[in-house]
Amino acid sequence: MGHRIKKYFILIINCLVLSLSGNFAYSQSLVSGTVSDTLQKPIPYVNVFLKAQNEDGIIAFTTTQENGSYELITDKVGNFELTFSSISFQKKTEVLSLEKGKNYNLNVVLKEETFSLDEVIINSEKAITIKKDTIIFKADAFKKGNEESVEDLLKNIPGITVENDGKIKVGGKEIEKVMIEGDDLFEKGYKTLTKNLDASVINKVEVYEKYSNNRLLKGIEDSDRVALNLTLKNDVKNKLFGSLKPGYGLGFENRYDASANIISFRKKDKFYGFTNFNNVGLETTAALSEMMDSGEGNELGSTAKTQTAASFINLINHKPDVGEERTNFNNAEMASLSDIYTISPKLKLKTIGFLNWDENDFFRKSTDTYFLPTGDFTTTEDYRLYGKTFSGFANTQLTYDKSKTEIIEYSGKYSGNRTRTNTSLQFNSDLSNENLNEDPFTIDQRFKYINKLKANQALLINGYYVHSDNPQNYGNNRFLFEDLFQNDNQIIGVFQESRQALNTAGFDAGLFTRRTNNDLWEAKVGLDYTYNDYNSVFKLDGIDKKPEEFQNNSKYKEFNIFFEPSYRLKLGSVALTGNVHFAKHFNHLEAEDQNLDSSPFFINPKITVDWELNKTNRILSFFKYESKNPSLRSVQNGYVLIQYNRFSKGLENIEPLRSSTFYLNYTLGTILSVFYANTSFIYVKNYDYLGSKSVITPDYTLNELIRLKDKDFISFQTDSNIYLQWLASNIKLKLGYNKQNFQNSVNGNLRKVSSSTFNYGGELRSAFIGPLNFHIGTEWFNSEYKTTIKQKNITNRTFLDIVYQPLEKLNLSLNSSRNYFSNLDKDNNTYYFMDFEGKYQIIKNRLSLSLVGKNLLNTKTFRNINIDDTGIFKSEYQLLPRFLLLKANIRL
Numbered sequence: 001m002g003h004r005i006k007k008y009f010i011l012i013i014n015c016l017v018l019s020l021s022g023n024f025a026y027s028q029s030l031v032s033g034t035v036s037d038t039l040q041k042p043i044p045y046v047n048v049f050l051k052a053q054n055e056d057g058i059i060a061f062t063t064t065q066e067n068g069s070y071e072l073i074t075d076k077v078g079n080f081e082l083t084f085s086s087i088s089f090q091k092k093t094e095v096l097s098l099e100k101g102k103n104y105n106l107n108v109v110l111k112e113e114t115f116s117l118d119e120v121i122i123n124s125e126k127a128i129t130i131k132k133d134t135i136i137f138k139a140d141a142f143k144k145g146n147e148e149s150v151e152d153l154l155k156n157i158p159g160i161t162v163e164n165d166g167k168i169k170v171g172g173k174e175i176e177k178v179m180i181e182g183d184d185l186f187e188k189g190y191k192t193l194t195k196n197l198d199a200s201v202i203n204k205v206e207v208y209e210k211y212s213n214n215r216l217l218k219g220i221e222d223s224d225r226v227a228l229n230l231t232l233k234n235d236v237k238n239k240l241f242g243s244l245k246p247g248y249g250l251g252f253e254n255r256y257d258a259s260a261n262i263i264s265f266r267k268k269d270k271f272y273g274f275t276n277f278n279n280v281g282l283e284t285t286a287a288l289s290e291m292m293d294s295g296e297g298n299e300l301g302s303t304a305k306t307q308t309a310a311s312f313i314n315l316i317n318h319k320p321d322v323g324e325e326r327t328n329f330n331n332a333e334m335a336s337l338s339d340i341y342t343i344s345p346k347l348k349l350k351t352i353g354f355l356n357w358d359e360n361d362f363f364r365k366s367t368d369t370y371f372l373p374t375g376d377f378t379t380t381e382d383y384r385l386y387g388k389t390f391s392g393f394a395n396t397q398l399t400y401d402k403s404k405t406e407i408i409e410y411s412g413k414y415s416g417n418r419t420r421t422n423t424s425l426q427f428n429s430d431l432s433n434e435n436l437n438e439d440p441f442t443i444d445q446r447f448k449y450i451n452k453l454k455a456n457q458a459l460l461i462n463g464y465y466v467h468s469d470n471p472q473n474y475g476n477n478r479f480l481f482e483d484l485f486q487n488d489n490q491i492i493g494v495f496q497e498s499r500q501a502l503n504t505a506g507f508d509a510g511l512f513t514r515r516t517n518n519d520l521w522e523a524k525v526g527l528d529y530t531y532n533d534y535n536s537v538f539k540l541d542g543i544d545k546k547p548e549e550f551q552n553n554s555k556y557k558e559f560n561i562f563f564e565p566s567y568r569l570k571l572g573s574v575a576l577t578g579n580v581h582f583a584k585h586f587n588h589l590e591a592e593d594q595n596l597d598s599s600p601f602f603i604n605p606k607i608t609v610d611w612e613l614n615k616t617n618r619i620l621s622f623f624k625y626e627s628k629n630p631s632l633r634s635v636q637n638g639y640v641l642i643q644y645n646r647f648s649k650g651l652e653n654i655e656p657l658r659s660s661t662f663y664l665n666y667t668l669g670t671i672l673s674v675f676y677a678n679t680s681f682i683y684v685k686n687y688d689y690l691g692s693k694s695v696i697t698p699d700y701t702l703n704e705l706i707r708l709k710d711k712d713f714i715s716f717q718t719d720s721n722i723y724l725q726w727l728a729s730n731i732k733l734k735l736g737y738n739k740q741n742f743q744n745s746v747n748g749n750l751r752k753v754s755s756s757t758f759n760y761g762g763e764l765r766s767a768f769i770g771p772l773n774f775h776i777g778t779e780w781f782n783s784e785y786k787t788t789i790k791q792k793n794i795t796n797r798t799f800l801d802i803v804y805q806p807l808e809k810l811n812l813s814l815n816s817s818r819n820y821f822s823n824l825d826k827d828n829n830t831y832y833f834m835d836f837e838g839k840y841q842i843i844k845n846r847l848s849l850s851l852v853g854k855n856l857l858n859t860k861t862f863r864n865i866n867i868d869d870t871g872i873f874k875s876e877y878q879l880l881p882r883f884l885l886l887k888a889n890i891r892l
Helices: 002-026 150-154 286-292
Strands: 029-036 047-052 058-063 069-074 078-086 089-098 103-105 128-131 134-138 160-162 168-170 178-180 202-209 226-232 240-245 247-249 257-265 269-278 329-344 347-372 375-403 406-427 430-438 441-454 457-476 493-514 520-541 551-571 574-590 595-598 601-614 617-628 640-643 646-649 657-668 675-696 701-724 729-746 749-766 772-786 790-807 810-821 830-843 847-854 861-867 871-878 883-891
Touching (some): 029 089, 168 226, 493 640, 520 640, 810 861
Parallel strands (some): 178 226
Antiparallel strands (some): 078 089, 269 329, 329 347, 347 375, 347 871, 375 406, 406 441, 441 457, 457 493, 520 551, 551 574, 574 601, 657 675, 749 772, 772 790, 790 810, 847 883
C-alpha cells in the first residue's frame, strides 16, 4: 500500500508541473526576429535584453544564433525597451508595447564600432558577454532566489554542469580551478569554496577557455583547459565579510548542521576561512585528497605526477550511488583557512590549512550468489562499522615574479591522517570483530622555473620530490580460513601488518617555440627515480609459524631517462601534432626469493589531428602506441589480505605491457548555442594485460594476477543540450555504450568474458520568468556479462526538482527521486526519496530563515544490486532517518 501511495504522489507532482508549465506558456508573448549588420550579414551571439521602460531591472534576455535569429519569451505586458548589444557594434534600443498572448517580429541592423578589445566596458545590463576566450555571466541575471552557495548559482548558468559529487564541468570538460578575483585559493579542492561561499556576494562568473596556468605561457602553449573566475560585488571588496549558518533539528533526533565563513579580499592580503560542524551526513574530507592532487602533470613541460602510498586493505570496498549524505552516519568537525599574502610586488605567499575530525558509522547487509564452473553457492554478510579519523593538510606556495619574463615557484604540501576503525561482522554464521589502524602521511615538494626567452619561446624547468608512507595494522578475532590453513583448533584469529613506503624524485625541462606560421615546436627531456618498499606480515593468532606464501618483502626500483620531441603543424583549419616519447628504463625488483632486472627502451608515438571546421564544429582525434612498466601492486610476490576473507597476489614479472589507443571526438556548437553536442569514441587494444586467476570458495577468495594477451575495450558517449526558446527550457540528452572482451581464470577454468553497459537518458530544465521552475530527468543503465552464462541488470534513476516562489521573499523547493533495480524482488526493487526546503528572506541578502527536511518519506533502508562475470551481489544499506532542520543564514 505504501509503495502505491508513493507512486501516485510522484505521478501527481509530475502532472502538476506539466499542467502549470503549459498554462504558463499559453499566457506568454513571443518576440522574435533577426539581427544583421549594414551589409545584411547575420550577427551571431548578440545579447538581447528586455527591460521595463525607464527602469534598470532585466526582465528577459537571450542571444542570437549563428544565423542572427533570436526568440525571447515573456509574460509581462506594457511598455518595454528591447536592447541589442555586441562587441564591435553600436548598441541599439527599440521601444515596444506588449500585450498578453501576442507575438511580435522585430528585425534590427547594428552599425559597426571600432575599439580596442582591452577597452571594452561591460555594461551592467549585459547578462552574457563574450571576449576572446572568456565568457562572462552576470550573476544576478541567473539567480532564481533559492541559491545558498556558488554551486547553486552555477547550476543555473547555461553550459555549466555541476555533478552530484560537486565536480564542475563546462561543455563536458572538468574545470582546472575556481578562482576569486583572479587568485586560486583551493586548487583542485575547489568544492570547499563552491559548496560554501554565499552566492549573494558574486558579481560575475567568468569562464576562461584555453586557460594557461602561468601567464608566461599564454599565447605559446596550445591549452584546452577551462577555469572559472568569480568576481565579487563592490560592497564586499576590500573589507572583512562572511556568514553564519546555524542549523538545528526539530522534533526528531539531535541533528545539527552549522557552518561559518570569514572572508577578506584586500589588495595585499586575501583569505578565506571556513568551518563546519554537522551530523547530517555531509562529507567534509572530500577536498583533502583533491588538494593533494596538484594537477601539475597536465601542465606544459611537466611530467611530475602526484603519487601516494596505497592502502592494501579496505574495510569499506563500495558504497551505494544514492548520495553520500544518506548513508554517512557522521559527527564531523572541520576548519580550513586559505590565504594569499603579497609580500612585495614581486613575491606572493599562498598557504592552505585544513583540519578535520570525524566519527562514522556504516551499516550494510549483503547476499552474494556465485555462478562458477565448479558449482554455485551463496554467502551472507551483516556488517557494522565504527571509525574515528583525524586528518590534516597544509600547503605553502611561494611565487616570485623575478621579472616580466621570469617566474620562480616553490610548493610544499603535507598531508596525513590517523584512522581507527572497528567493525562487527557476521559472515555466514561466523561472528567476528575487526580492527584497523592506519596512519598515512605524504610530503610533496615541487620547484618550478619559467623563463619567457622571447615573445614566442619559453623554457620550463620542474623538479619534485615525494615521500609517502602508509602503515596499516589489521586484526580479526575469528579464524575464517580452516580450508586454507591447517588448524588444530589452536588458531583463534588473524593479524596483518602492512606498510608501503614510496620515494620518488624527478627533474624535467622543456623548450617551447611558437613559430611565425603558428606552428608549435616542443622538446622535453628529464629523468625520474622511484623507490617502492612494501612489506606485509600475515599472522595466525595461536601459532608461531607464519604461512609461507602470505608474506611480502618487496623493493621495486625504477630509474627512467626520457626525451620527448613534438611538432604541431598548422594547415589552415587543421592542426597535425606528432609526438614521440623515447624512454630508457632501468628496473629492479628485489624479493625474498628472487631478484629481477630489466632495462627496456620504449618508443611511444602519438599522432593528433585537430580540425576546426568553423567556430561551432570541431573534430579531435589521436592514435597512440604505449609500452609501460607494471606497478608495484602488480609485482608483489606473496598474497596480501585486502578484505576480511579476500587475498590478492601480484605477478613476479616486470616485463612491459603494450597497448594502443584510438580516440575520436566531435563537438558541435558552443556552450551558448541553442544546440550543443559532444560525442566521443575510444578504442583500446591491450596486447598484453594483467588478468586475474581466482580461487573462489564459500569461505575465502584468492586472487592472483596472470599475464594474458589481447584485451579489447570500446566506448561511445554522446551528450547534447538543446535550448527550446518557445518553451523557455533546456533539454539534455545522454547516450553511451561500452564493451570489453577479456579472459580470466576462475577455479582452474580459463574462460572468455564479454561485458557491456548501455546507458541513455534525458533531462528537462525550465527557465521560466514566472514563479515556478522545474528540473526533471531520467537515466537508465543496462549491464550485461557473458561467460558460459549470461547475466543482465537494469537500473534507473528518475528525479524531479521543483522551485516555487509565491512571494518575493519566500522560496520553496522540492527534490524527489526514484531508484529502480530490475533484479531485486518486486517488493524491494523501487525506492523513493524526497527533500524539501523553504526559505524566507527577512532582510534581503542579509538574513534569512530556512526549514530543511531530508528523507521526508522516511526510507530507512536502500537495496541495490551489482553483477560481474562470477555472480550477482545484492546489498542493503541503512539510511539516515527523516529529519527537519531550522536554519538561519546571517551575512556579516
